[in-house]
Amino acid sequence: MFSSRIPANLSANRLSDALAERRASGRPLIDLTLSNPTRAGLHYPPDLLAALADARGLRYEPSPFGAPDAREAVARDYLRQGVTVSPARIVLTSSTSDAYSLLFKLLADAGDDVLVPRPSYPLFDHLTQLDLVVSRPYDLDLHAGWAIDFSSFERALTPRTRAVLVVSPNNPTGSFLSPAEIDRLAELCVPRGIALIADEVFADYELEPGAAARRARVAGRDDLLTFSLGGLSKSVGLPQAKLGWIAVGGPGALVGAALARLELVCDAYLAVSTPVQVAAADLLERGAAVRSQIAARVAANYRQLMALSARVPSCGVMRSDGGWYAVMQVPSFEPEEDLAVRLLTADGVLAHPGYFFDFPRESFLVVSLLPLEASFNDGIARVLRHFARSATSA
Numbered sequence: 001m002f003s004s005r006i007p008a009n010l011s012a013n014r015l016s017d018a019l020a021e022r023r024a025s026g027r028p029l030i031d032l033t034l035s036n037p038t039r040a041g042l043h044y045p046p047d048l049l050a051a052l053a054d055a056r057g058l059r060y061e062p063s064p065f066g067a068p069d070a071r072e073a074v075a076r077d078y079l080r081q082g083v084t085v086s087p088a089r090i091v092l093t094s095s096t097s098d099a100y101s102l103l104f105k106l107l108a109d110a111g112d113d114v115l116v117p118r119p120s121y122p123l124f125d126h127l128t129q130l131d132l133v134v135s136r137p138y139d140l141d142l143h144a145g146w147a148i149d150f151s152s153f154e155r156a157l158t159p160r161t162r163a164v165l166v167v168s169p170n171n172p173t174g175s176f177l178s179p180a181e182i183d184r185l186a187e188l189c190v191p192r193g194i195a196l197i198a199d200e201v202f203a204d205y206e207l208e209p210g211a212a213a214r215r216a217r218v219a220g221r222d223d224l225l226t227f228s229l230g231g232l233s234k235s236v237g238l239p240q241a242k243l244g245w246i247a248v249g250g251p252g253a254l255v256g257a258a259l260a261r262l263e264l265v266c267d268a269y270l271a272v273s274t275p276v277q278v279a280a281a282d283l284l285e286r287g288a289a290v291r292s293q294i295a296a297r298v299a300a301n302y303r304q305l306m307a308l309s310a311r312v313p314s315c316g317v318m319r320s321d322g323g324w325y326a327v328m329q330v331p332s333f334e335p336e337e338d339l340a341v342r343l344l345t346a347d348g349v350l351a352h353p354g355y356f357f358d359f360p361r362e363s364f365l366v367v368s369l370l371p372l373e374a375s376f377n378d379g380i381a382r383v384l385r386h387f388a389r390s391a392t393s394a
């Protein structure tokens with residue numbers, strides 16, 4: 001009765017089961033997987049969402065790409081980041097997931113391929129499968145600061161590859177796309193008619209000073225069809241507002257052809273609410289107060305993680321240039337899943353095992369840099385104690 005787009009196995013993994021049990025027992029835990037900014041103890045001005053009640057929202061004027069004012073506000077926000085994009089090339093979406101779905105419909109037929117970085121955001125498996133496209137992984141090189149491994153990339157290409165996904169900075173490795181990488185991607189993609197989808201939702205968050213200045217932004221390319229993704233979820237910590245966007249870039253004729261088709265797809269769904277479009281300019285402007293808190297939080301936790309882990313020689317923290325996550329390289333006394341379950345049940349700390357993100361080998365832990373500093377420090381101290389203990393008993 002049901003489609004094969006939905007995974008056959010819907011059962012929870014062992015870590016989710018253990019988490020549900022822990023929560024049901026009422027015992028406290030430190031959540032180092034926290035990715036919901038609205039639960040991270042940040043100060044949101046109580047009237048931050050006031051513009052959602054603007055009376056202009058009472059009038060419905062559907063527009064496939066979104067209201068002109070809102071698209072201009074997004075273009076201004078790109079300018080804040082030093083990127084020039086015409087509002088005519090901005091398409092509003094209800095989230096980044098929505099943007100992926102629109103783009104897969106635009107670019108790929110059922111069974112076509114999309115190249116996806118590995119390790120990266122676990123949701124890509126579902127997002128591709130739900131739109132009947134095949135995700136083919138290409139590797140990021142652990143020993144080269146998570147740069148694209150182009151021999152793996154070329155092996156992943158097939159005649160049915162329609163798009164390449166990059167995430168900059170990547171979740172969870174924190175690596176930004178470099179100018180040399182985008183040049184090489186263009187060399188490989190342009191002659192094959194492959195588009196580039198660049199997920200830049202974490203673009204505002206630099207962890208290593210100076211890293212963001214060295215990155216490539218894809219929106220300005222005039223040789224390659226590109227789709228840059230962003231949204232309020234991360235840029236101002238408002239995932240519940242449900243507003244994302246696509247900035248389309250590339251050769252004029254190709255951009256025109258893409259927009260004409262995208263308009264039809266967007267017109268079929270008209271997924272973005274009018275109140276959030278009316279409020280977009282205000283949310284982007286006033287949300288800066290939340291963004292600066294998040295930026296300070298993740299940078300402070302990253303520095304603290306580096307300092308704390310330096311005291312435990314068996315645990316390393318990988319350099320992370322940007323984003324909300326850090327990767328710990330830890331001893332392999334046991335399989336990662338056992339480790340994550342044990343950390344939760346014995347130490348009361350929840351961290352993601354690397355295999356969730358398809359790391360090339362064990363053992364890695366991915367931690368969110370978003371929790372309140374005191375809770376983050378306590379959680380990391382527990383993880384490190386776990387390994388200090390394991391090392392003495394090994």
Ligand SMILES: Cc1ncc(COP(=O)(O)O)c(C=O)c1O
Pocket residue numbers: 035094095096097098121167171199201230231232233239243244
């Ligand atoms: C790489 C990446 N893209 C997109 C998103 C989600 O964005 P949205 O809430 O706009 O769908 C996330 C959320 O964690 C993410 O890690």
